[in-house]
Amino acid sequence: MVDKGPVLTSAIIFYLSIGAAIFQILEEPNWENSVSSYTTQKEEILKTYPCLTKEALEKILKVVAEAAGQGISITGDKTYSSWAWPKAIVFAATIVTTIGYGNIAPKTVGGRVFCIFYGLFGIPLCLTWISELGTFFGARAKKLGNYLLKRGFTQKKAQFICNTVFVLWGVLVHLVFSPFIFMYQERWSYVEGLYFSFITVTTIGFGDLVAGVNPDIDYPAPYRCFVELWIYMGLAWLSLFFTWKVNMVVKAHKAFKKRRKHRRSS
Amino acid sequence: MVDKGPVLTSAIIFYLSIGAAIFQILEEPNWENSVSSYTTQKEEILKTYPCLTKEALEKILKVVAEAAGQGISITGDKTYSSWAWPKAIVFAATIVTTIGYGNIAPKTVGGRVFCIFYGLFGIPLCLTWISELGTFFGARAKKLGNYLLKRGFTQKKAQFICNTVFVLWGVLVHLVFSPFIFMYQERWSYVEGLYFSFITVTTIGFGDLVAGVNPDIDYPAPYRCFVELWIYMGLAWLSLFFTWKVNMVVKAHKAFKKRRKHRRSS
Numbered sequence: 001m002v003d004k005g006p007v008l009t010s011a012i013i014f015y016l017s018i019g020a021a022i023f024q025i026l027e028e029p030n031w032e033n034s035v036s037s038y039t040t041q042k043e044e045i046l047k048t049y050p051c052l053t054k055e056a057l058e059k060i061l062k063v064v065a066e067a068a069g070q071g072i073s074i075t076g077d078k079t080y081s082s083w084a085w086p087k088a089i090v091f092a093a094t095i096v097t098t099i100g101y102g103n104i105a106p107k108t109v110g111g112r113v114f115c116i117f118y119g120l121f122g123i124p125l126c127l128t129w130i131s132e133l134g135t136f137f138g139a140r141a142k143k144l145g146n147y148l149l150k151r152g153f154t155q156k157k158a159q160f161i162c163n164t165v166f167v168l169w170g171v172l173v174h175l176v177f178s179p180f181i182f183m184y185q186e187r188w189s190y191v192e193g194l195y196f197s198f199i200t201v202t203t204i205g206f207g208d209l210v211a212g213v214n215p216d217i218d219y220p221a222p223y224r225c226f227v228e229l230w231i232y233m234g235l236a237w238l239s240l241f242f243t244w245k246v247n248m249v250v251k252a253h254k255a256f257k258k259r260r261k262h263r264r265s266s
Numbered sequence: 267m268v269d270k271g272p273v274l275t276s277a278i279i280f281y282l283s284i285g286a287a288i289f290q291i292l293e294e295p296n297w298e299n300s301v302s303s304y305t306t307q308k309e310e311i312l313k314t315y316p317c318l319t320k321e322a323l324e325k326i327l328k329v330v331a332e333a334a335g336q337g338i339s340i341t342g343d344k345t346y347s348s349w350a351w352p353k354a355i356v357f358a359a360t361i362v363t364t365i366g367y368g369n370i371a372p373k374t375v376g377g378r379v380f381c382i383f384y385g386l387f388g389i390p391l392c393l394t395w396i397s398e399l400g401t402f403f404g405a406r407a408k409k410l411g412n413y414l415l416k417r418g419f420t421q422k423k424a425q426f427i428c429n430t431v432f433v434l435w436g437v438l439v440h441l442v443f444s445p446f447i448f449m450y451q452e453r454w455s456y457v458e459g460l461y462f463s464f465i466t467v468t469t470i471g472f473g474d475l476v477a478g479v480n481p482d483i484d485y486p487a488p489y490r491c492f493v494e495l496w497i498y499m500g501l502a503w504l505s506l507f508f509t510w511k512v513n514m515v516v517k518a519h520k521a522f523k524k525r526r527k528h529r530r531s532s
């Protein structure tokens with residue numbers, strides 16, 4: 001156990017350094033293009049509207065940037081309330097699941113202090129609930145196993161089928177098929193849907209793509225419910241997946257210990 | 267076990283509904299004020315610069331909003347690269363820790379696909395490392411306990427002192443004291459620092475406040491290192507805290523079982 005520390009620390013430093021270099025290679029050219037494109041657009045605006053001085057434009061830009069930072073889009077005429085109750089529920093869910101998209105976030109002192117207390121009790125509650133949901137799915141898997149055993153499958157084969165169904169379910173429902181629904185409802189590309197699915201189910205939650213918040217799209221109510229449920233089921237699947245993996249490691253460890261004991265006694 | 271499911275489900279639905287209502291009460295007035303303030307500012311801009319038509323202003327606003335969505339601030343003359351290697355390391359760290367502030371996020375197809383694979387291997391690696399860090403701190407706590415026992419403290423007292431030191435350490439370093447450092451370096455208020463600390467250590471990571479990214483502040487290098495280290499230590503502390511709580515529950519459960527057995531046999 002003592003030797004694992006430095007190895008793991010080196011591994012994580014190496015992983016971060018290499019990853020950072022690859023992200024830089026992949027993203028920097030696109031970022032530079034965007035910056036120069038926006039700079040050109042800024043210059044064009046100044047040329048088109050001669051009454052605007054550079055300082056005046058800067059002032060305008062600052063107002064919009066500030067509004068965007070507050071989560072308020074002041075482009076267009078539609079202003080829709082970010083803190084209406086149904087949206088506040090989604091926001092509360094992003095706290096307790098620790099996804100935290102951050103497309104809306106509390107700005108007042110009261111809201112922020114409440115957010116801390118809300119998370120303090122909500123995160124453990126949600127973790128407990130998610131693990132309970134996981135046990136529910138686990139019980140379904142066990143039933144499938146028993147059914148297969150009754151149908152004359154061997155123990156090993158039934159176990160294998162159960163595991164395959166379990167892994168396939170998660171990968172298909174939460175990574176492969178869900179992007180199609182987002183393609184249809186959010187007008188995203190497949191990669192965008194896949195990226196959103198992954199970022200959500202892992203609870204990273206960048207918030208650059210969020211389902212159900214485009215003001216130009218009229219979402220049907222069932223779709224909103226689907227997204228919420230899909231998130232919770234994804235987290236439950238992941239929690240079950242981790243328990244399963246940990247169990248496998250524990251079992252392997254036990255088998256290893258038994259074999260060692262056996263060898264010693266013989 | 268079967269009865270816990272519906273109770274927990276009701277509890278979480280209740281918790282989300284109540285929380286959403288409180289957030290709405292706390293945040294909606296401020297949000298409405300901001301919206302009307304930005305609308306007034308928009309109208310004032312149109313009055314001040316008569317050559318600007320409403321459509322032209324909308325076009326300008328759209329450009330800035332788009333740039334802000336890409337994580338590019340086009341106000342002011344400073345453009346600083348978001349994807350330089352040191353910043354990309356911080357970004358990679360927000361993936362593997364699942365904090366995901368999202369103030370910068372990949373925009374290219376390549377970057378997004380790589381992000382998925384990066385997280386797939388990086389998150390388990392980081393979890394393992396964090397739990398190893400946790401064991402390291404746990405070993406320090408054990409040493410303190412042994413030292414106290416040698417000094418003549420009773421087992422119970424030594425245990426109590428160890429637990430107190432452990433809880434106090436986490437609360438003080440990661441919630442009470444850290445905001446002072448952010449107040450000094452980021453020019454935040456105490457509540458903003460506390461809110462940022464909580465949102466970071468719980469891995470919610472809204473990204474509305476992020477340490478070390480204000481373009482107007484020259485951060486010393488040790489401060490950047492401190493922030494990274496502080497994040498990892500906070501996660502390690504939290505992981506240890508959870509293991510500790512789970513252990514307590516398991517122990518209590520065992521003690522309960524023993525007592526029941528004892529009662530039955532007598």
Ligand SMILES: [K+]
Binds near residue numbers: 099204366470471
């Ligand atoms: K997160």
Ligand SMILES: [K+]
Binds near residue numbers: 205471
């Ligand atoms: K996040």
